[in-house]
Structure formats: C-alpha cells, structure tokens
Amino acid sequence: MEKSLSYKSGALYFGDRNLLDFTKQYSGPKYIYNLSILSDRLVRLQKALAPARVYFAMKANANVEVLKKIRALGAGLDVVSLGEIHRALQCGFKNDEMIYSGVGKTKRELTEAIRMGIYQINVESLEELHRIGEIGKTFNKKVPIAIRLNPDVDIKTHPYIATGLRDNKFGIEMSQVLAVRRELKQNSYLNLVGISLHLGSQMHDLTGFESAIDSLKTIYLELSREFTGLRRFDIGGGLGIHYDDPSWLPELELLTKYSGIVQNSFSKMTCELQTEPGRWIVARAGVLLCQVQYIKKTEHKLFAIVDSGMNHLLRPALYGAQHQIWPLLERSDKFKYDVVGPICESADFFAKERMLSELKPDDYVVIADTGAYGYTMANTYNLQALPTEEVF
Numbered sequence: 137m138e139k140s141l142s143y144k145s146g147a148l149y150f151g152d153r154n155l156l157d158f159t160k161q162y163s164g165p166k167y168i169y170n171l172s173i174l175s176d177r178l179v180r181l182q183k184a185l186a187p188a189r190v191y192f193a194m195k196a197n198a199n200v201e202v203l204k205k206i207r208a209l210g211a212g213l214d215v216v217s218l219g220e221i222h223r224a225l226q227c228g229f230k231n232d233e234m235i236y237s238g239v240g241k242t243k244r245e246l247t248e249a250i251r252m253g254i255y256q257i258n259v260e261s262l263e264e265l266h267r268i269g270e271i272g273k274t275f276n277k278k279v280p281i282a283i284r285l286n287p288d289v290d291i292k293t294h295p296y297i298a299t300g301l302r303d304n305k306f307g308i309e310m311s312q313v314l315a316v317r318r319e320l321k322q323n324s325y326l327n328l329v330g331i332s333l334h335l336g337s338q339m340h341d342l343t344g345f346e347s348a349i350d351s352l353k354t355i356y357l358e359l360s361r362e363f364t365g366l367r368r369f370d371i372g373g374g375l376g377i378h379y380d381d382p383s384w385l386p387e388l389e390l391l392t393k394y395s396g397i398v399q400n401s402f403s404k405m406t407c408e409l410q411t412e413p414g415r416w417i418v419a420r421a422g423v424l425l426c427q428v429q430y431i432k433k434t435e436h437k438l439f440a441i442v443d444s445g446m447n448h449l450l451r452p453a454l455y456g457a458q459h460q461i462w463p464l465l466e467r468s469d470k471f472k473y474d475v476v477g478p479i480c481e482s483a484d485f486f487a488k489e490r491m492l493s494e495l496k497p498d499d500y501v502v503i504a505d506t507g508a509y510g511y512t513m514a515n516t517y518n519l520q521a522l523p524t525e526e527v528f
C-alpha cells in the first residue's frame with residue numbers, strides 16, 4: 137500500500153511498469169498516474185467506510201481519465217468551483233453526483249449550480265446561506281443545502297491545511313447555529329438536507345476528528361427534529377498519508393483506526409453518510425518524472441538541478457513537504473544532494489541534503505506520491521511550460 141515504487145534489476149518500476157518506457161519521447165516534466173493503484177485505494181476506502189458514499193475531492197486531481205475511473209468505481213465528486221463542475225460534467229458525472237463546497241462561491245457560480253440542480257451545496261457562512269436563499273427564490277426552487285460547521289478543533293497538521301479551527305475562514309461557527317436556524321425558518325427556498333465538517337488535510341492524529349463528529353452529532357439530532365429533510369451527514373476528507381515520515385502509523389493501521397471511529401460514531405444513526413477524501417485516493421497513484429540538467433558542485437553543496445520545480449509541484453515550497461525522490465537508474469555510489477528546480481526563487485527545491493544514488497546530467501528521477509495536489513496546483517511562473525500528464 138505505501139510503496140508504489142521499487143527497483144527490479146536496477147530499473148525503477150511504478151506498480152508493474154518500467155518507468156524508462158516514459159522517457160523514450162521525453163519532452164519535459166510529466167505527471168504519470170497508475171489507475172490500478174488508484175482503483176485499489178478507492179475500493180479499499182469505500183469498503184472501510186461503507187455504507188458512506190465517497191465524493192472524491194476533485195481539487196486533488198482533476199485529470200479527465202482519473203475522474204472517469206473514479207466515476208466508474210461508483211464515487212461522486214466534491215467540487216469547489218464552476219470550472220470543476222464543468223470538468224465533472226465533461227467526465228460524465230451527473231448533477232446529483234456532486235457536492236459543491238468552498239467559502240467564496242460567487243453569485244454567478246451559485247446561480248449556475250442551482251439552475252442545473254446540483255445534489256448538495258455545502259454552505260460555509262450565514263452570508264452565503266442568505267445569498268442561496270435569494271437565488272432559490274428567483275428560480276422558485278428549493279435548494280438542497282448542508283451546513284458546514286467549524287467545531288474549533290485542532291488536528292495537528294500544517295497551519296496552511298488546517299481548516300477546523302476558530303481562526304480559519306472555513307465553516308460556520310457553532311455559536312451561529314441559532315442564527316442559521318432562523319435563516320432557514322425565514323426562507324422556504326432553503327432545504328436543509330445535511331450537516332458537514334472538514335477539519336483539514338493530512339490528518340493522522342484522529343482525536344480531534346472523533347470529538348468533532350461527537351459534537352456535530354448532537355447538533356444533527358437537534359436540528360433533525362425541526363427540519364425533516366435533514367438526513368445527510370458529511371464527515372469531510374483529510375485522511376493523511378505520510379510522504380517521508382516514519383513516525384506515522386502504517387497506512388492501513390491508520391485507515392483501520394479512521395474507519396473504526398466512523399463506524400462506531402454512526403452505528404446507531406440512520407443518516408446517509410458522505411465522505412470527501414482526496415489525497416488518500418490519488419497521492420500514491422502519481423509520480424512526477426523529470427530530468428537532471430546539471431550537477432553543480434560548490435564548496436559546500438552538491439546541487440542536482442532538474443527541469444521541474446515549484447512551478448510544477450508546489451507542496452515542498454508551500455508546506456515544507458518532503459517527497460521521496462527516486463532515480464530511474466540505481467547506481468551503487470550515494471551522495472547528498474540538494475535537488476532544486478529552474479525557478480528564480482530560493483524556495484524552489486524538492487529536497488535538501490538528501491542522500492540519493494549518484495546522479496548525472498540527463499538522468500531521470502521521479503518525485504514520488506505526487507498524484508494529489510501536484511498538477512492541479514501547477515502554474516506557469518517564469519513562463520515555464522506546464523507539465524504534461526499521462527495515465528496508464
């Protein structure tokens with residue numbers, strides 16, 4: 137589960153595919169996705185959380201073939217923009233297979249989502265709730281909404297990916313539930329169908345998650361007495377994977393713990409359960425292939441300068457993420473490299489002082505576990521070309 141890469145007679149394999157196959161017509165950095173790894177993980181997660189319905193968080197990976205595979209396996213999508221909704225439709229997803237999340241949905245986006253009859257809008261503020269009510273009125277449509285609550289719990293993750301704390305912009309504070317109730321009572325175009333939470337990404341200490349579900353269950357039960365359409369409970373996404381940190385629980389143990397919490401918490405509830413994982417499904421199903429341009433020696437350092445950087449994979453610069461780096465050819469000597477990109481920023485590095493098998497110019501390396509938040513965050517800074525994508 138945790139190792140998708142391995143050497144066989146000195147050649148690097150991704151699942152059962154020799155990565156050298158992808159270098160034959162190399163035209164620049166490329167994300168490569170393995171659909172069988174993706175399927176294994178999605179199916180495993182679906183089983184662990186059953187009967188919860190999986191809504192894959194599309195912001196993690198929006199590749200068309202990846203999304204079609206996800207649809208074929210019976211999952212829906214968590215979308216966060218009109219752009220993502222259009223991509224979803226293009227991949228065959230129906231309106232009723234999408235949950236629409238996000239703190240900044242514009243009038244134009246909401247109008248379009250309501251017009252097409254999206255399955256559920258997860259509402260992140262009183263102000264948004266009001267806006268949705270107004271739009272519902274103009275269409276004379278009852279809009280199915282879930283309120284995303286912010287339970288103010290700490291999941292001990294990087295501050296940039298924590299979303300369930302009081303000071304985060306996400307979700308509605310618990311103290312505003314009364315005001316939400318009032319708004320729902322006043323506007324008959326709002327149809328409360330669900331309660332939701334999403335505490336952030338890279339969760340691996342699950343105490344906060346467990347207590348957040350507990351407090352939201354109380355609110356769910358209270359509100360469902362008053363609002364008879366309330367039937368759905370969305371537990372969000374965020375289950376973490378470790379990139380290069382041996383202190384984490386092994387992946388399947390963490391999944392078992394997570395699924396145990398979910399199964400226990402809802403064993404006596406009759407609600408329709410929803411979950412919105414992104415990273416856990418796709419991260420390990422992708423690698424970023426790139427090529428060494430220079431080995432630059434200075435008095436204190438050995439730099440391997442590659443043709444990809446923070447423009448293609450932002451996670452190291454943004455979160456200090458440590459992705460494993462695997463040369464396609466394994467050599468017996470090892471050296472300590474700073475693996476850096478071409479971008480004119482000192483934050484443009486994939487690794488510092490990393491022990492790797494010897495690298496030479498024109499060698500290929502892959503950055504591991506980059507199927508999530510890789511290509512979707514890529515940009516054209518320095519007017520460098522975007523990476524390409526290939527699926528097998």
Ligand SMILES: *Cc1c(COP(=O)(O)O)cnc(C)c1O
Binds near residue numbers: 214337338414
């Ligand atoms: C990003 C996001 C997710 C998915 O998070 P992962 O860490 O990739 O599982 C789920 N729900 C919402 C609302 C999100 O913003």
